[in-house]
Amino acid sequence: MIVRIGTSLVNRSYIISIYLFTGVIQMNPHHEASPMQEAGMYDLLADYYKYTNPNLHIFYYQKHLQSLQKAFEQPNSIFPDTQRQKEYGKIRMLHASLDTPAVDIYINGIRIFKELSFKKMSNDLTLPVGKYQIDIYEADKMVDTYCSQKVMVESNLYHTFAFIGQKEKLKIYSYNEHPHVPYGETKLRFIHLASKTTDTLKIAVQNGDVIFPKLEAKTASSYLALSPMTVYLEARKIGTNELLSVFQPLVLKENKAYSAILLETNSPEYPIEVLLFAAN
Numbered sequence: 001m002i003v004r005i006g007t008s009l010v011n012r013s014y015i016i017s018i019y020l021f022t023g024v025i026q027m028n029p030h031h032e033a034s035p036m037q038e039a040g041m042y043d044l045l046a047d048y049y050k051y052t053n054p055n056l057h058i059f060y061y062q063k064h065l066q067s068l069q070k071a072f073e074q075p076n077s078i079f080p081d082t083q084r085q086k087e088y089g090k091i092r093m094l095h096a097s098l099d100t101p102a103v104d105i106y107i108n109g110i111r112i113f114k115e116l117s118f119k120k121m122s123n124d125l126t127l128p129v130g131k132y133q134i135d136i137y138e139a140d141k142m143v144d145t146y147c148s149q150k151v152m153v154e155s156n157l158y159h160t161f162a163f164i165g166q167k168e169k170l171k172i173y174s175y176n177e178h179p180h181v182p183y184g185e186t187k188l189r190f191i192h193l194a195s196k197t198t199d200t201l202k203i204a205v206q207n208g209d210v211i212f213p214k215l216e217a218k219t220a221s222s223y224l225a226l227s228p229m230t231v232y233l234e235a236r237k238i239g240t241n242e243l244l245s246v247f248q249p250l251v252l253k254e255n256k257a258y259s260a261i262l263l264e265t266n267s268p269e270y271p272i273e274v275l276l277f278a279a280n
Contacts, residue, residue, distance in 0.1 A: 035070035042067055065123060068112060087129045087155040093122040094160060096193045098264045100146060100167035102139040107132050115139045119263065121277055129155045136163060136170055146170045158279060160259065164193050175220050177279035179257045186252040187223040190215055194264045194272045198237065201244060206232045214238060228254040235272050245272040256280060
């Protein structure tokens, strides 16, 4: 037999096993699943469609994240140090380790982000203020952790958590985003995560003036206010004009706040590349 869920047809025995696994089916026929139970069910459905129907895989994974969000906000959630909190912060995770394969990211023991690969930024997640345990594992292999670290989510702040280093010794660094921009303008900053290539560098217009004169490893520059435009930039060594890398054009749109993140590459000619992410 088959049962229709949404617009899809799914094997009935598989759906029953999902409901049993997540505790949805109980003796009370009117029992309503908790958000955490729903999250488990949607996670399994997302896995079920991973290779057969990409659209449904994405649909159920988004439902999984939405249910987790509801679970986090409940007074009796699995996060004891955030109970009864009314203040929230927002986070996103960046995979910035060249040598590390795709990973799964667990927050307080719950898998939140799946198969995050190098140079990819996760979806945003809003959480109650408090301390959280983050554990990073190789995707689909919850064996040896690549990173186990506590982070702080602060009130009304937007945190980008980036992890860098060798896969056995990853470390998470926090960078607060500042998305407000005067109407019609834009702004740009740089975050230096290519620390194995050079400790300190400067950012300049290609064949032109220096605009960020000193950027140390694992730090973020201040923001530079700009009119919307396309900029052509390069990285140079400190104390000289020796070229490190030439970057692809960066398109800066109005009403956006951008972080240009420097990452390592395998290219001997251009050992550093830039990824551009907006915070709004």
